[in-house]
Amino acid sequence: MAQVAKKILVLYAHPSQERSEINTPLFKTTQLQPNVTAVDLYGEYPTFRINIDREQQRLRDHDIVVFMFPLYWYSTPAILKEWQDLVLEYNFAYGAKGKTLCGKTFLCALSAGGSESAYCEEGYNHFSLRELLRPLEQMANLTGMNFLAPFALFCARTASEENRVDTHVQKWIRTLRALSEDRFDIEFAQSLEKLNGHLDQLIREH
Amino acid sequence: MTAYFIQAFIYLCAAVIAVPIAKRLGLGSVLGYLMAGVVIGPIIGLVGAETNTLQHFAEFGVVMMLFLVGLELEPKMLWNMRNKLIGLGGLQVGLSTLVVMGIALSFNYGWSIALTVGMIFSLSSTAIVLQTFNEKSLTKTEGGKNAFSVLLFQDIAVIPMLAFIPLLALPELVEKAQSVTQSAAEHHDELSLVAGLPGWAYGIVVLMAIASVVVGGHYLSRPLFRYVASSGLREIFTATALMLVIGIAALMSLVGLSPALGTFLAGVVLANSEFRHELESNIEPFKGLLLGLFFITVGAGINFDVLLSHIGPVMAMTSGVILIKASVLLVLAFIFKIRGSDRWLFALSLAQAGEFGFVLLSYTVQNHVITNELAQLLSLVVAISMFLTPGLFILFDKVILPRYEKNENTREPDDIDEKGTVIIAGVGRFGQIVNRLLVTNGVKTIVLDHEVQQVENLRKINTKSYYGDATQPDLLHTAGIEQAKMLVIAIDDPERAVGLVEYIKHTYPHIIIMARAFDRRHLYRLRNAGADFMVSETFHSALNLGKHALIRLGVHPFKAEQQRATFYETETTHKDTLYEAWKQFTEDDKYLVHYRDMFIQLEETLSAAMKDERYRSFSKVERSWTPPPKENHTEFSKAESD
Numbered sequence: 001m002a003q004v005a006k007k008i009l010v011l012y013a014h015p016s017q018e019r020s021e022i023n024t025p026l027f028k029t030t031q032l033q034p035n036v037t038a039v040d041l042y043g044e045y046p047t048f049r050i051n052i053d054r055e056q057q058r059l060r061d062h063d064i065v066v067f068m069f070p071l072y073w074y075s076t077p078a079i080l081k082e083w084q085d086l087v088l089e090y091n092f093a094y095g096a097k098g099k100t101l102c103g104k105t106f107l108c109a110l111s112a113g114g115s116e117s118a119y120c121e122e123g124y125n126h127f128s129l130r131e132l133l134r135p136l137e138q139m140a141n142l143t144g145m146n147f148l149a150p151f152a153l154f155c156a157r158t159a160s161e162e163n164r165v166d167t168h169v170q171k172w173i174r175t176l177r178a179l180s181e182d183r184f185d186i187e188f189a190q191s192l193e194k195l196n197g198h199l200d201q202l203i204r205e206h
Numbered sequence: 207m208t209a210y211f212i213q214a215f216i217y218l219c220a221a222v223i224a225v226p227i228a229k230r231l232g233l234g235s236v237l238g239y240l241m242a243g244v245v246i247g248p249i250i251g252l253v254g255a256e257t258n259t260l261q262h263f264a265e266f267g268v269v270m271m272l273f274l275v276g277l278e279l280e281p282k283m284l285w286n287m288r289n290k291l292i293g294l295g296g297l298q299v300g301l302s303t304l305v306v307m308g309i310a311l312s313f314n315y316g317w318s319i320a321l322t323v324g325m326i327f328s329l330s331s332t333a334i335v336l337q338t339f340n341e342k343s344l345t346k347t348e349g350g351k352n353a354f355s356v357l358l359f360q361d362i363a364v365i366p367m368l369a370f371i372p373l374l375a376l377p378e379l380v381e382k383a384q385s386v387t388q389s390a391a392e393h394h395d396e397l398s399l400v401a402g403l404p405g406w407a408y409g410i411v412v413l414m415a416i417a418s419v420v421v422g423g424h425y426l427s428r429p430l431f432r433y434v435a436s437s438g439l440r441e442i443f444t445a446t447a448l449m450l451v452i453g454i455a456a457l458m459s460l461v462g463l464s465p466a467l468g469t470f471l472a473g474v475v476l477a478n479s480e481f482r483h484e485l486e487s488n489i490e491p492f493k494g495l496l497l498g499l500f501f502i503t504v505g506a507g508i509n510f511d512v513l514l515s516h517i518g519p520v521m522a523m524t525s526g527v528i529l530i531k532a533s534v535l536l537v538l539a540f541i542f543k544i545r546g547s548d549r550w551l552f553a554l555s556l557a558q559a560g561e562f563g564f565v566l567l568s569y570t571v572q573n574h575v576i577t578n579e580l581a582q583l584l585s586l587v588v589a590i591s592m593f594l595t596p597g598l599f600i601l602f603d604k605v606i607l608p609r610y611e612k613n614e615n616t617r618e619p620d621d622i623d624e625k626g627t628v629i630i631a632g633v634g635r636f637g638q639i640v641n642r643l644l645v646t647n648g649v650k651t652i653v654l655d656h657e658v659q660q661v662e663n664l665r666k667i668n669t670k671s672y673y674g675d676a677t678q679p680d681l682l683h684t685a686g687i688e689q690a691k692m693l694v695i696a697i698d699d700p701e702r703a704v705g706l707v708e709y710i711k712h713t714y715p716h717i718i719i720m721a722r723a724f725d726r727r728h729l730y731r732l733r734n735a736g737a738d739f740m741v742s743e744t745f746h747s748a749l750n751l752g753k754h755a756l757i758r759l760g761v762h763p764f765k766a767e768q769q770r771a772t773f774y775e776t777e778t779t780h781k782d783t784l785y786e787a788w789k790q791f792t793e794d795d796k797y798l799v800h801y802r803d804m805f806i807q808l809e810e811t812l813s814a815a816m817k818d819e820r821y822r823s824f825s826k827v828e829r830s831w832t833p834p835p836k837e838n839h840t841e842f843s844k845a846e847s848d
Contacts, residue, residue, distance in 0.1 A: 049771050202253035 004181045005180050007205035009062035010109075013069045013077045015031060017042070021160040022153055022168065023070055029169050030068070035180045037062065040078045042133040048082050056100070064105045064179055065145065067136070070156065071112045074125075082167045084139060090167045093143045102144030105179070105186060107195075108133060111156035111171060119154070130193050171199060178203040216253060221498055222247045232603075234341055236334050237596035239498050243505020252504055252600070259505040261279075261564070266494025268491055268561060269455050272361065272466040275354075276473020284474055287355050294352060295359020296540055298556070299476040302328035309526070317753055318374040321545050325367050326567060326584060327527050330341060331560035334495055336597050338555070342599070349551030352544055356556055363564050365464050370567070372573045380499045382653055408462075415461045419454055419468055423475035431481045435658045435673055447488040460755050480661045483654070483672040487680035500561065509590050510583050521586045528594065528701045532557040544577065547602075547610035554598040554606075563588040629685055630694040631676030631706065636722050636743055637696030641669060652685050677702045679709065700728050704735050710738035730788045749774060769816060776815050781809045 012027045014020050017040075037058065045051070057064065069076050091097045110129075114115040118125045119132070127150055130137075140147035151170050153159060175195065180183040181206040192198055219243035228238025246252045284291075303324035306560050310320035335357060336345075338654045344350040403411065427450070435447045451469055458468030475483060511518060532573050535553035564585060571581045581730050628644055630653045637653070644651050653671035655661050666670040674681040676697060687693070693710055707719055721737040725728035749770050756766040787801040 047771065049775065085831045089832065095834060 003182065005035045006063040006182055007061065008033075008036045008064040008066060008176060008180055009058055010036060010066040011041055011080065011083065012038060013041045013080045015042050015079070020070070021106075022156050022165055025069065025165060026109070026169055026172060027068060029173060031182075033173065033176050036176060041083060041099070042077075045186050048078075048079060050083055050086050052089070056089075056092055059087070059093075060105075062104070064107075065101075066107055066109055068109045071110050071129075071132075074127075075135070088105065088143065090138070093184055101142065104145045105148060106136075106140040106145040106148040107148035107189075107205065108136060109152075110150055111153045111159075112117065113157050114154065116154040121139060122200065128193060132143050146186055146190060148189040149194050151195045154197075171196065173201060174203065209451050213253060213256065216246055217499065217502055220831060221502065225406050225498070227638050232600070234338050234596050235498070236501055237593075239501030240505040240596075244501035244508060246502070247506025248508055250792045257503045257506045259500065261507065264500035265561065265565070266455065266465075266495050267470050267493055267498075267500045270451060270493035271333060271336060271466045271497060272491060273451050273469035273473040274486060274493060275358075276470040276475075279474055280737040281474055287358075290352060290542070293357045294538060295363070295543075297538055298308030298356050299325075299328045299360060299363050300537070302531055305534060309530070317415060319576050322371060322374055322566075322570050323584065323823055325371075326563045326570075326588070327559050327560045329360045329532070329560045329566070330357060330365065330556040330596065331558050331592050332361060333500060333561055334592055335555050335556065337497060338596070338599055342462070342603075344551065345377075345549055348544060349555070352539070352542070352548070352552050355554050359519075360560070360562070361464070361466055361730075364565070365467060367566060368462075368464070368569060371570055371575055372569075372845050375574045388530075391789060403436055405720065411461050412463060415457055415463065415468075415711065416471065417455070419472050420475055423472050427476060427479065431479070431673070432658050432662075435481070435484075444488045445486060445686045446484050448492065451489060458527070480658075480665055480671055480673045482651075483681055483684045484674035486684035487674070487678065490684065491678070492689075504592055506562075507585075508515055508593075509582065509586065513586055516583060520586050520590065521585060523583075524590045524594070527559055527587060529559045529596075535784060546646075547607050548758040550606045551602055554602050555595075557598060558591040558595040559588040560592070601641050621659065621759070627655065627686060627690045628692045628694060629682070629687060630678075630696065631655075632695065632697035632722075633660060633669075633671060637694065640694050640696060643744050645669070652690075654681065654685060671811075677706050677709075681712075687717070689712060690717060695719060695721040695732075697767065699733075700724050704728075707732055707735035707737045724783075727788070727832050730785055733785060772815050773812065774810050776808070779813065780804075784808065 010027070010030050012023070012030075014027075017024050027038060027040065030036055039058070041050075067076060067080055069080060072078075072143065075081070088094065089098075090100075093101050112119065114123075114125055116121050119127065119129045121127075125132075129150055133150060137147045151172060152162070155162075159165050159168065166180070169176045175184070183206070185202045188198075189202055190197060195202065207815075221239060224233050224245070225238035228241060229235055236307060247257060303321070305318075305324075306327045307320040307324035310323050311317060320500075334355060339345045339350050345354070347411070355730045427653070431443075434443050450472070454472050455465035458465045458797065476485065479485075488492070500727035532553045535550065535556055540548040542754050567581050567585050567588070569739070570576050571578055578586075628649055628651045629806070630641050630644075630651055633641060633653045634657075637655075641653055643653055646689045653661075653664065653669060654676040655671060656675045658673055661673045662673045672685065674685075677699075682737065693706075695706055697703050697706070707721060710719060711763050718739075719737045720739045721732045721741075723732050723740045723742045726743060728739045729742055752773075753766045753770040756769060758765050761769070784804050785802070787804040791798045793802045817838055
């Protein structure tokens with residue numbers, strides 16, 4: 001039964017953390033988890049001068065990569081895009097010799113302002129969250145990573161007032177533990193729209 | 207002359223021995239001084255006759271203390287305190303006086319004597335309480351603040367009391383006195399401007415005196431200090447500060463007002479002045495010594511003969527006074543919603559009688575309100591209650607506070623967002639910008655500079671700045687270095703900057719030091735001295751100009767910015783090796799060559815880094831986004847838009 005725990009790299013991007021109600025508490029709890037390296041990208045690179053070597057080494061050292069962010073204009077905050085542009089180099093992440101990320105797992109932990117009903121064909125956002133994350137899904141595909149459905153919180157602006165933050169954080173911690181201890185049904189997770197609501201099916205208890 | 211030396215030596219010697227012992231035992235310095243006084247006075251009998259004279263001299267310590275208290279209180283703060291000052295203070299003095307008076311009446315004293323005794327015991331000891339608050343850093347607590355407003359009211363209330371007491375004179379005492387010492391009394395009358403003036407004229411003179419302190423303090427002090435400061439002589443500044451305090455005390459005495467109140471007023475007027483901290487650091491040592499002397503004389507003045515023959519009544523009265531005052535204070539604390547341990551601090555700290563009690567006592571005897579024998583007993587009660595005060599503080603510390611701490615610890619910490627105060631030493635071209643950035647971000651700064659002109663200019667644009675030499679420990683102390691979180695060193699003198707870092711890191715290791723360096727070597731020296739962050743004053747502006755030069759020469763602005771950043775990062779990654787090399791060669795000259803080699807190596811890395819950026823599409827050091835090679839374009843089409 002004894003097996004090596006999987007190492008999780010959480011790349012957190014939030015440009016105004018003093019106003020954050022969900023992501024910062026989520027990140028702070030994440031930092032305390034075992035086998036998790038939690039990186040505050042805006043904190044580490046306030047001028048966007050990303051240290052490519054350091055970031056590539058981090059990727060090599062971990063098995064699971066997480067982007068943690070609030071959804072901005074149907075995408076990540078700018079520094080995560082800059083991180084992709086600089087760190088995922090040719091012959092590192094893709095290309096003939098670029099096999100570093102192959103076999104790793106990738107997922108997003110994000111918050112969205114709109115309600116879940118807004119993120120569908122009939123809703124005002126027209127696309128589902130998973131559809132909007134297609135560029136990231138394809139990034140995972142090209143680099144050989146397994147793309148899991150997002151772990152998402154909708155209606156994020158009122159979550160704090162409605163006391164939804166704590167349960168969200170608890171669910172996230174449960175997900176992280178299961179991922180690290182390899183008790184997570186990766187295949188099923190790839191097929192879903194989002195992870196929330198399916199945790200009991202996804203996670204094998206001890 | 208010899209006698210003076212010997213006496214001064216005895217006093218100092220007693221203080222030097224007793225105070226550190228008391229402090230080490232956790233009793234506070236006040237009790238130490240009192241003990242020293244008891245030992246050299248009544249017990250060994252080394253001193254005696256002169257304590258009374260000395261006490262008058264030492265009371266000047268109280269005057270200086272109130273000046274310093276005034277300096278801490280801006281007029282606005284004083285105004286904000288007005289409700290507590292009058293409500294809490296007024297009720298405390300009024301109720302305590304009435305209760306004591308009632309008890310005295312029940313012992314069949316005449317009403318005038320009872321009232322006088324009530325007034326004497328209603329006052330508390332500003333000297334002991336404020337000194338102890340300072341030592342135990344209780345000044346900022348709720349209990350401490352409320353106690354302070356009561357003390358302040360008492361100090362003001364002394365004046366009407368002094369005016370009122372002559373009206374209570376007992377006819378038979380007056381007659382007796384007049385027949386004995388009529389002529390002598392006339393000659394011993396103190397120098398006074400107001401003797402023999404009618405009531406209305408007296409009022410005018412008093413008003414004029416107060417007005418002259420306020421107006422003079424506001425308009426004349428600044429030019430005077432500026433003139434003195436520009437001479438650059440520290441001791442003359444000290445002399446000016448002393449002159450000011452003594453002058454005001456003299457003026458107030460001349461018109462029959464309390465010197466303590468006058469200097470307090472002057473202090474408030476100067477609280478906004480840029481010279482405030484310099485004044486404080488100059489007056490502080492005098493105040494400390496004189497107050498110490500004052501406490502010694504209280505101890506030495508205890509008359510053991512009278513005490514032993516009346517031990518029962520004196521002890522009963524002392525505990526009575528403390529009990530009555532503490533209960534009155536507790537009731538007030540309840541009414542004014544002072545909660546928790548603060549309520550007890552408030553009640554216990556003010557339960558003693560005070561030094562103004564002595565003043566009132568001698569005044570009442572002079573004015574034939576009470577008999578000499580009674581006055582002797584009462585002054586024993588005052589002295590012993592003062593003597594017991596440190597004990598009450600110990601009771602608070604050891605018994606009451608622990609009981610409340612358990613409850614209060616469960617509360618959330620209050621000042622979690624408090625960023626802490628930053629002291630900025632030097633506000634020339636450099637410090638000014640630092641200050642502006644911090645202040646506009648809501649950080650509380652205290653700015654110190656030794657250029658009067660600089661300080662004045664900053665004051666014009668509403669920056670709180672103070673005159674003084676920031677490398678003087680005294681000034682840093684009065685500016686609150688103990689409570690500060692950070693010190694920004696931006697002074698012009700490289701040597702003193704290094705000295706300041708060493709001093710601060712040695713004395714207050716918890717303070718973060720941000721230092722401006724002149725050049726690379728100065729930066730190393732600051733780092734070696736323990737500074738937490740250093741920056742060469744010209745480095746970033748030169749880099750910035752260099753970047754704009756590149757832009758004007760046709761380099762794309764984004765590219766130029768990348769090159770600037772690369773330059774900076776290369777410097778940063780090499781700073782440790784260069785620093786180590788520098789440290790070796792300062793110890794041993796032969797490493798100079800080594801240091802030069804390191805420096806040349808830095809230059810080489812630098813130009814390599816720059817070229818990497820420019821010519822190699824796939825570099826190892828620093829890079830921006832690089833397109834995949836063209837040959838595999840179709841297969842791995844990451845760069846669709848390329």
